[in-house]
Amino acid sequence: MAETHSLQDMRQQAAVAAKVFIQRDYTNGTVCQFQTKFPSDLETRIDKQQFEETVRTLNNLYAEAEKLGSQSYIEGCLACLTAYTVFLCMETHYEKVLKKIAKFVQEQNDKIYAPRGLLLTDPIERGLRVIEVTIFEDRSLTR
Amino acid sequence: MMKNCEYQQIDPRALAVSPSSAQNHTEKKARRPRRKWEAFPGKNRFFCNGRIILARQSGVLPLTLGLIVVTCGLFFAFDCPFLVDHLTVFIPVIGGVLFVFVVISLLRTSFTDPGILPRATPDEAADIEKQIDTSGSSTYRPPPRTKEILINQQVVKLKYCFTCKMFRPPRTSHCSLCDNCVERFDHHCPWVGNCVGKRNYRFFYSFIISLSFLTSFIFGCVITHITLLIIEMLSFLDSSSCTVVELVICFFSIWSILGLSGFHTYLVASNLTTNEDIKGSWSSKRGSDDSGNPYSYNSIITNCCVTLCGPMPPSLIDRRGFLPPNEAVPAASVSEIELPPFVAKNDAHMCTQSTKDVLERVVHSSDFHGLCPPSTPKTTPLGPEIFSIAAPSTEPSPSAGCTRQHAHQSAATTCPLFTKSSKRDSLHSINPAFRLASPSPSLSRVTLILGDAPDIGFIPLP
Numbered sequence: 101m102a103e104t105h106s107l108q109d110m111r112q113q114a115a116v117a118a119k120v121f122i123q124r125d126y127t128n129g130t131v132c133q134f135q136t137k138f139p140s141d142l143e144t145r146i147d148k149q150q151f152e153e154t155v156r157t158l159n160n161l162y163a164e165a166e167k168l169g170s171q172s173y174i175e176g177c178l179a180c181l182t183a184y185t186v187f188l189c190m191e192t193h194y195e196k197v198l199k200k201i202a203k204f205v206q207e208q209n210d211k212i213y214a215p216r217g218l219l220l221t222d223p224i225e226r227g228l229r230v231i232e233v234t235i236f237e238d239r240s241l242t243r
Numbered sequence: 244m245m246k247n248c249e250y251q252q253i254d255p256r257a258l259a260v261s262p263s264s265a266q267n268h269t270e271k272k273a274r275r276p277r278r279k280w281e282a283f284p285g286k287n288r289f290f291c292n293g294r295i296i297l298a299r300q301s302g303v304l305p306l307t308l309g310l311i312v313v314t315c316g317l318f319f320a321f322d323c324p325f326l327v328d329h330l331t332v333f334i335p336v337i338g339g340v341l342f343v344f345v346v347i348s349l350l351r352t353s354f355t356d357p358g359i360l361p362r363a364t365p366d367e368a369a370d371i372e373k374q375i376d377t378s379g380s381s382t383y384r385p386p387p388r389t390k391e392i393l394i395n396q397q398v399v400k401l402k403y404c405f406t407c408k409m410f411r412p413p414r415t416s417h418c419s420l421c422d423n424c425v426e427r428f429d430h431h432c433p434w435v436g437n438c439v440g441k442r443n444y445r446f447f448y449s450f451i452i453s454l455s456f457l458t459s460f461i462f463g464c465v466i467t468h469i470t471l472l473i474i475e476m477l478s479f480l481d482s483s484s485c486t487v488v489e490l491v492i493c494f495f496s497i498w499s500i501l502g503l504s505g506f507h508t509y510l511v512a513s514n515l516t517t518n519e520d521i522k523g524s525w526s527s528k529r530g531s532d533d534s535g536n537p538y539s540y541n542s543i544i545t546n547c548c549v550t551l552c553g554p555m556p557p558s559l560i561d562r563r564g565f566l567p568p569n570e571a572v573p574a575a576s577v578s579e580i581e582l583p584p585f586v587a588k589n590d591a592h593m594c595t596q597s598t599k600d601v602l603e604r605v606v607h608s609s610d611f612h613g614l615c616p617p618s619t620p621k622t623t624p625l626g627p628e629i630f631s632i633a634a635p636s637t638e639p640s641p642s643a644g645c646t647r648q649h650a651h652q653s654a655a656t657t658c659p660l661f662t663k664s665s666k667r668d669s670l671h672s673i674n675p676a677f678r679l680a681s682p683s684p685s686l687s688r689v690t691l692i693l694g695d696a697p698d699i700g701f702i703p704l705p
Contacts, residue, residue, distance in 0.1 A: 119366045126392050126399075126413055129538055130427070166554055176445075176552025183347040184446060192555045227361040227559040229409060 115237045122231040132162040132228050145216050154208055165197035280562040285423040293562035295354045298421045302433030314492050315342045318461050321485045322468050341457040348450035356558040357440030358426035368408035397537040416518055430517040445551045455504045462493035514539040514546040
């Protein structure tokens with residue numbers, strides 16, 4: 101195969117050095133919150149403030165999704181009255197916020213994490229259990 | 244401040260595709276992309292290309308549906324004409340509305356994902372193993388796999404799930420019938436053929452409440468019908484044999500259904516699950532409102548609203564998503580074999596490095612040697628099993644539904660047969676010894692990598 105410096109080659113050379121998992125924080129019950137403690141493995145790669153800001157924003161977004169406000173009650177009552185068939189046509193509030201979160205994670209990856217050789221995985225892909233941060237090897241690419 | 248890496252920016256979107264796909268791309272085009280439900284490790288069945296999920300043992304669901312449909316059919320055919328003549332036309336209308344509501348709630352309960360937690364990826368599992376080993380307490384016994392956390396100033400113990408390889412979130416329990424961890428696990432209901440958990444509890448509750456109304460309504464109508472017949476002194480035996488059938492069915496179901504509805508209303512009002520109530524996790528020593536339950540909002544209305552009208556959580560298992568190409572390998576993922584197929588898939592893809600680390604630690608740790616007789620170093624692959632034996636055994640979650648019924652003297656009819664089979668199943672799937680009893684080829688590949696270990700052979704367990 102001819103030697104190309106395409107993105108695919110870079111991907112193949114970008115070996116995964118380690119993965120860091122940010123676990124859930126259950127001190128407030130079963131709501132979806134992640135620990136904001138800065139993992140030591142990331143110390144060399146990213147600014148602590150930056151990282152904690154990302155996690156805090158994620159936590160706020162999840163809190164918004166699970167908020168018990170009038171909107172969620174109205175949605176719940178309407179669903180109950182229609183024997184929950186309304187969910188077949190309408191997107192729930194939670195799903196709308198999840199889309200927002202996916203966009204946010206992608207944006208963070210593009211702007212902040214990818215330039216530093218890191219990759220954030222959207223927690224929904226891990227069952228909302230962990231935020232997986234993949235650390236790529238800091239290898240210089242020969243051209 | 245930022246370290247000057249000679250690292251070029253990688254497009255994260257491109258990274259979502261695995262490196263090997265570049266080579267296998269043309270091959271994969273020929274092979275149909277598989278959806279995640281086809282490789283789902285739990286004991287579930289899927290229909291409509293992953294849209295509908297059911298437990299593998301559908302239990303008594305056909306019977307439930309049959310009873311409801313037959314009773315209502317008889318009601319509409321035999322009682323309604325008489326009652327429309329003698330009373331009002333609204334009787335079949337109300338009956339019809341209730342019937343539709345009951346059937347829809349039942350189907351939603353049965354076909355919805357109850358809140359299944361996807362199993363930990365191999366990397367996550369390895370990370371958790373690392374944390375457990377380095378958390379101190381290296382005594383002569385392997386460390387118990389529990390973690391204590393504070394929730395609302397209350398100490399809650401999180402247990403480690405050996406099947407799903409993670410610490411279970413609070414209120415989560417592993418159902419051995421479905422072989423899944425389910426969030427806010429209530430019980431596994433054989434009548435509905437599915438677990439009842441966070442995502443389908445409201446459907447289950449509306450099912451039993453509407454069924455209570457329907458049963459009471461039909462019972463009332465039938466009593467009225469028979470009374471009117473006696474008053475009018477019409478021939479009692481001819482036209483009302485079906486009415487008597489309905490009477491009998493309703494009479495027996497009313498006690499159980501009403502009792503069940505009352506019990507679940509109590510649970511909803513105090514934000515408890517059947518599982519927690521049975522185990523007495525938050526048994527209050529003080530007043531009823533201020534019980535030790537850390538999840539309760541200490542207000543009946545708030546608890547009801549939260550449980551029944553709260554935001555609808557999403558399904559975490561992404562049934563209809565496509566498998567990434569390098570995971571479309573597993574051989575026996577959808578077959579009916581008894582051993583959890585996840586083990587075969589897991590071994591094939593487990594990071595060799597992390598497996599090697601785990602196994603090496605087991606071989607070299609003093610815990611292991613202290614615990615096992617000298618001949619057992621050969622059984623290195625059984626290392627993880629030692630932890631499971633030492634750890635407290637998992638709770639019998641599937642029998643919770645039935646023991647609850649016994650305890651509260653609601654229906655006593657359904658459970659004895661079910662409990663026996665569930666205990667057998669729970670032994671079968673929870674005990675990792677069963678998983679390791681048949682040599683999986685990939686595990687033996689991994690053991691060959693451990694150059695320093697002696698002849699490792701599998702000792703088949705009884």
